[in-house]
Amino acid sequence: MESRLVGFSVIVAGFGIISAATGFAAEATRVKASDVYIEGDSCFYPSSPALALGIVAAVFAIVTRIYITVTYGGNSCCRTDPNSTPYSKFLYVLSWVASIIAVVLLLAAAEINNEAGEQFDSYGYVTCYVVKPGIYALGAVLALLSAVFGIAAYVTLVSSIQNTTNPPIASPVAAGIDLEKSSNVQQ
Numbered sequence: 246m247e248s249r250l251v252g253f254s255v256i257v258a259g260f261g262i263i264s265a266a267t268g269f270a271a272e273a274t275r276v277k278a279s280d281v282y283i284e285g286d287s288c289f290y291p292s293s294p295a296l297a298l299g300i301v302a303a304v305f306a307i308v309t310r311i312y313i314t315v316t317y318g319g320n321s322c323c324r325t326d327p328n329s330t331p332y333s334k335f336l337y338v339l340s341w342v343a344s345i346i347a348v349v350l351l352l353a354a355a356e357i358n359n360e361a362g363e364q365f366d367s368y369g370y371v372t373c374y375v376v377k378p379g380i381y382a383l384g385a386v387l388a389l390l391s392a393v394f395g396i397a398a399y400v401t402l403v404s405s406i407q408n409t410t411n412p413p414i415a416s417p418v419a420a421g422i423d424l425e426k427s428s429n430v431q432q
Contacts, residue, residue: 261392268385288373350384372402
């Protein structure tokens with residue numbers, strides 16, 4: 246059981262780290278307002294890998310979510326499972342919430358970063374769309390937190406299963422009890 250727990254933790258942590266790293270890379274390479282060139286009534290955006298990095302981060306956050314859900318047992322948080330504790334259910338729900346918000350932020354930032362549009366403000370000046378600082382980074386942090394909460398939920402679930410399925414048995418070995426044949430007592 247421990248090797249399964251370690252394997253799950255390594256895989257989920259790897260996916261979460263990849264998602265967070267690409268999200269932070271997207272933040273570092275996003276188009277900034279100072280990068281946009283305005284000529285006349287048009288905004289000219291430089292090319293940036295932030296779109297691809299944001300999409301990759303969102304995809305890895307989704308893959309992490311799918312792996313956690315499949316391994317955790319599907320809809321375990323909402324069914325009555327005798328082995329799951331309220332704490333593991335709470336962590337599982339937190340993991341879901343963090344995943345959803347992370348994916349929405351990463352995809353919205355990627356879409357806005359790719360948007361080559363302009364708008365006129367009330368004074369007649371051209372305003373160009375850019376991603377606000379920290380949006381990709383927040384999505385990356387939430388993707389990583391989703392993985393951490395998923396691992397914590399699985400650890401609490403597995404530990405509660407081990408505590409209920411293998412209770413310690415006290416037997417007086419020194420008293421001459423044969424462990425294979427507990428009905429025969431040697432004198």
